[in-house]
Amino acid sequence: MRFLLAPLILFVFLLKPSYAIKKDTLKLQLKWRHQFQFAGYYAALIKGYYKEEGLNVELIPGGPNISPVQEILKGNADIGVFDPNVVLRNTKEKPLVVLSTIMQSSPYVIISLKRKNILKPSDLIGKTILADQDQGWNIFKAVLLKEGIKSDLIDVIPRKNDSEEIAEGKADAVVTYITTQPQRLQKLGLSVNMIRPVEYGVDFYGDVIFTTKSFAYENPERTDAFIRATLKGWEYAFEHEDELIDYILTLPGVKNYGNNRAFLKIEAQQVKKLVMPDLVQIGHMNIGRWQYMLQIYQQLGIADKKVSLKDFIYNSEDERLNKWLKPIVYAAIAAFIIIVVIVVINWQLRKLVKTKTAELSAEIENRKSAELSAKRNEEKLKLAIKSANIGIWDWDVINKKAFISRDWCEMLGIDYQPSLNKANLLDFVHPDDKIIALKSFKEFKRGNKKRQIFQVRLKLKNGEVLHVMISFTANNYTDKLRNKVSGIVINIDKIRRKEFQLIKVSEELMRSNNELKKFAYITSHNLRAPIVNIEALFGMLNVDTLNPEDLVIVNHIKASIDKLSGVLNDLIEIVSHEIKSEEKCSTNVNIEEVCVRVINSLESKLVKAHAKVKLELDVNTLFYPEKYLESAVFCLLSNAINYKSNHLNLEIHITSQLINNDVVLKVKDNGLGIDLKKNAGKMFGLYQRFHQHTEGRGIGLFILKSHVESLGGSIEVESEPNKGATFILRFPQPESLEM
Template identity: 25%
Template sequence: MCVHEGQSRSRPCGSVMGWMTSLFLFALSWVVLFPAVSPAAPLDSVSLQLRWFHQFQFAGYYTAKSKGFYRDVGLDVTIIERDLKVNPVHAVQQGNAQFGVTNSEILLHRMRGEPVVVMAAILQHSPLVLLTTKKDRISSPHDLMGKRVLMSTKTMDVELLGMLQKEHVPLGRLDIVDRFSSRNDYLDPSFDAVAAYITNQPYYLEEKGIAYGVLYPASYGVDFYGDCLFTTEDQVQNHPDRVRAFHEASLRGWQYAMAHPDEIIDLIMADYAPRKTKAHLEYEAAAIRKLMLPDLVSIGHMNPGRWAYIGEVFRSLGLTSTPLDMGSFLYSPNPVGDHAALKKFLYILGVVALVLMLGAISLGVFNRKLQIQVQQRTEALTLKALELERANQRLTELDRVKSALLSSVSHEIRTPMTAVLGFVKLIGKEFKRTFAPLAHGNVSLERKRDRISKNLNVISVEGERLTRLISDVLDLSKIESGSVHWQDQDIDMAEVAYNSVAVVQELFAQNPGTNLFMDVQDNLPRVHADPDRIIQVLINLLANAVKFTASGEVRLTLASDGAGHIEIVVSDTGIGIAQEDAEDIFNMFHQVRRGDTVRFGEQGAGLGLAICKEIVEHYGGSIFVHSALGQGSRFTVRLPAVVPKTEN
């Protein structure tokens, strides 16, 4: 709608906008129809060498062939399935195919002097991972030492080699079976970890209901591209139109495949006889979408800086000593010097500039009114921002008052509660001393004695629980208000661990079916912190562990991670924690609803772990949990170690 001065109502800008639209469509039609129509030329026959067997991993190329995208650009494409005896890079260089698909290993071939050119990175993140069994509780590359691992020590699994090197895990410390994996290997319990594609092999385990873990190289700083389309320098230099056409049609095929995955899965099942079921292909398609990110990143996008980083990883692994020279390694469909493309671009640019100039003349008529509207809205937004700032200041003051009130009220309640608990204990002792002898032999009095004793015990237990809750609230309010007096010093973590275990020994005595084990590394570095606060963290974790472990073991482990941190792990074989609870377990007042209060006691207030998190993060550390229902829990605390002073 356009508003005109002197008028109290609005009217459509149909004449102006309709004229501009007609002009734009006319210009666009001119650009499209201008080139002369040439007779159809014979199709250029080329081949594409796949990296693996027929599956959704190559859906874009099947789509481009089936939908006629290759034919539209003058190509007749043959898609060749992988032969395990032939490397796709060698097949393309030897002329058995003009194009191929491989992983980021293509850069290593280039750094070794081979004239290969990468055209597109289909997967923004490599699908290569290590699948681990749950029985060994493998949660990091360090846990692989001494384990039986099926993977390749050659460049096909280079991401895994990079991950192990980054984490300082020598290959000699692993029991490696160096070969290709088969489907049965993932079901073989003799392997602790097996190299896999996250888009493929986990399906076998989920189909059998087998629990597994995943070690992602990207989580340890080794984030490579996956499934790269490539060719040779000879093809780029001597057949530029062929390479450009194949690149354009392939990316078009991938765009269609990711927009219509069900249709393409049916195509693969009908035309390529895959070794997978339809359900397996659907699983693969969903996993590939997560690695491709087609809704966020243009399909085929490549970052030169990321390729440079991958090259440095290859050099650090000792796979090559040649410095990286991008040169013509990265393919550009419109390189400098392509005058035909430049002329076409300038031609389109001139048409667009004409349309924009005419549009600017028309829009200038309305510019003044738009300026007034912008000014009015700016003033309104400024007032709204001032209101929000005042509201934020009020909320900040209310939060400060809340913390102070909690601290004051908690203190005022805890003092009389301590007295109440003291008097309950005195009453209990006096009752046993005076009433118990009188009730001896009198059934009625004995029943009354037992009932009174039980009631006194309930008062005592609930009073102590309330006292603990008050202490937690008081601690949390002090931390939030910044009024905690931290008694920091360089502390011996082994001594802290032993003191913490001594405090919780009574809890383990009350639960004879649960055993406590402690592993403390010798000569641990010290930690600069308040020892009482660190003991508070350990007691909370140990108490939770024994509380929810009816029988089995609780293990406390302290060790240096070799990277300047002390790692404290409290693990148990208890009932575990559901994934949805594990994500929020460190939030204030979050309670894990286990349902079995008879067996595991009443629910807490949901403050203990929140306090642990505040204390650990105050010292620049971190705390997290790995758990699953029925498989126990593993809480890990990492604290920065004190760096020893170097003597001159």
């Protein structure tokens, strides 16, 4: 095939003007640090493509505060890699030209942390974004223009480093590259959202190769040679991805920025999606698309409306000179194609026969292997079914034919046969459970479900009853009447009998618990009346007539009566705080409203304590009884006030988050704190107090824990002495609840 191309190439070559390629070093300014984004240039360098074209190329890495355009205009580099913003830098005084486009789609995205909930451009209003006006932000201005959003509604601040800055809370989002930054954040354990311009009808080019007009046309042969070698390098890079990754890992600074093989592998995949080598020829440019981008910039007021694309797209000298040669070249190409087609068809036929023969041999081997594997799996399945005591059955309802596995035939007292005639499997179901089985079959016949599962009892040959779970589905999905079914039967007798025992024990425990509660309540109230009478009688006692010795005894008696009265009051309060079933009804509660209500009720105490309360609620809806949420917040704020530090103004921080479908409510203060090393086991106990100089009876946290746990939640505490305490309440939420 090569000998056919030689005359044509020689013919075209002789017509091209000849330029001497200078041997001076050609400096290529990259847009960023060394990474797979520039794999094509590395490939052209290390595989000798530049050298084959007579070029001595030096690659200069980019970085923060390095503008490829400025480096070219200052003369520090000859050719640069930039983005479509290069059209904005093209002036009459310093004209630039685009040599080639590498990325057919823009790599710029806006990345934000998942918890920020920034999903679309309108979510950016009022937010702070990290962006370099020189790189990427103008593309998103075009998105905002399309969405009818004013860009001055968004606070844009300079980006100094990579996207990790948003993880440090410096901004809500960042404009950056999709090829590297999402995985960099995910490596830090952060989940992100992305906004891509293409999703909103703005599809600009990505990386482009540019230079000054004077450099490009000073020696077109040199410029053409650079473009050819570069595009060839990109083709090689995508075909030898791993080789290029190995090379990139040897470049200075690559590993220092946390890049490794896995990272570069993902970047390579993202770069390939943007270059689209399988769909578009690498380096392809369209003047119409450049015109579209310029018009967007002009609408935004970024580009002067008088700016045009004249001479902006590089057009090599041989392209202009060869316009008159096109008819001749086309005729030669047509003749050449006919010859090539004949040769290729012949070669493809021979290759196809060889390939089909190899595929047929491989198919035969694969089938043999699959049959052997299937046989082994069948034996394993039989063993598993037998070990698990699972029965298999088929039933043709209309023809009354059935199949039941051998072990279960023995249990049911019938002779095993491959096909049982005149069989009605419902006959084996306990009479009291037949209605369950009939209902399930009727629902299945109506097509309500593809698969039915139910539990019944079977009658065994020895007269005993066996609890089983039965599951079945259509034997043939083309059978619309569902007259043929297949299923399994599982022995759950031991499980069911254990369940019955547990239910019985649970009922006994509930009865005993209720009786104990009633006894405690009645006893506390019955004892309350005599104590009240004794207190009244003591009030009538004239202690002034008593001698000192009797007065001491009377005071001891009075102290004992007061203590007994306090114990009875606490017991009555604890029993009366038991949540009744009708009060356990949960609703969607507005957390902020509840917190504000409690803060208002404690306003005088908070003012006296010079307290500041901060609410930071990522989740504001909680499915929980409102009365008990308010009680919990009241208890924790009261504790924070009671146990405030004498040296600091009280600060209380209330937060909420959704973690694994649990609403987690945290109440943090800067008070006295608790030594959990000594008191962790006593934290929520009855009559437990850890600071004796403050008010309190030591029952609030005990009641709070009882309420939270009885409603399915949990409470824990984190604290150190003199460093405050953080109470963490977890409330499980229904799956369907929208936060």
